Amino acid sequence: MSTAPKLPADAASADVRLKAVTHTPDQITVGQLLAWGDKHPDADVQDQAARARVLLTGLRRRHAADQELAAIDSEEExxxxxxxxxxxxxxELAPAKPKSKRKxxxxxxxxxxxxxxxxxVDCPPVGRVPKAVVEAWRAAQTNG
Known part of the structure; x- marks a missing residue:
């Protein structure tokens, strides 16, 4: 035996109609929820809908920017x-560059x-003779 109160026939049918038109939170779209919030008699709910619109606009812009950046990165690669x-x-096609000749x-x-x-005068025994040593030698040759 059930302990639930019996509803009149017209109340039970109204309850069924109500369940048919209501949405569970995961079934309602963002647009529907915002429209509901805009029309709600409570000013706080209307304010929440307005703030949600601003935040969603920011998210859409960021998403678009990220999509564009990804496309740019791909094209750059x-x-x-x-x-x-x-x-x-x-x-491969360019002619070979001539090798430079040593002076x-x-x-x-x-x-x-x-x-x-x-x-x-300090001078290394091998390799290039320092310019200062060569210049001193030349000066000695012209004066000497």
Whole structure:
């Protein structure tokens, strides 16, 4: 035996009609919820709907910006790949660059080193003779 009170027939049918038109919270769309909030007699509910619209607008803008950034990143990667391909092909087609020729040494290195040693001027025994040593040797040659 049930302990629930018996409803009149017209009340039971009204309850069924009410259940048919109401939505559960997860079934109502954002647009429907905002429209409901806009029309609600409570000013606080209307204010919440207005603030929700502002926040949703901000979210939509951020979402659009993120979508655009993702598209830009993708296109940038594709362009970088294409540019690398073009540069590689250009290098294949371009004529070889002539090798640079070394300038002939304008001084007898062995003679300059010997002079530097006699004069007590610091000069490395191998490699390039420092410019200051060469200039001092030339000055000594023209004065000497």
């Amino acid at each position: 594709q362009l970088a790949k294409r540019l690398a391909e073009l540069r590689a092909r250009k290098a 002939p040494v304008e001084y007898p290195a062995a003679e300059v080193r010997a002079w530097a040693k006699e004069q007590g």
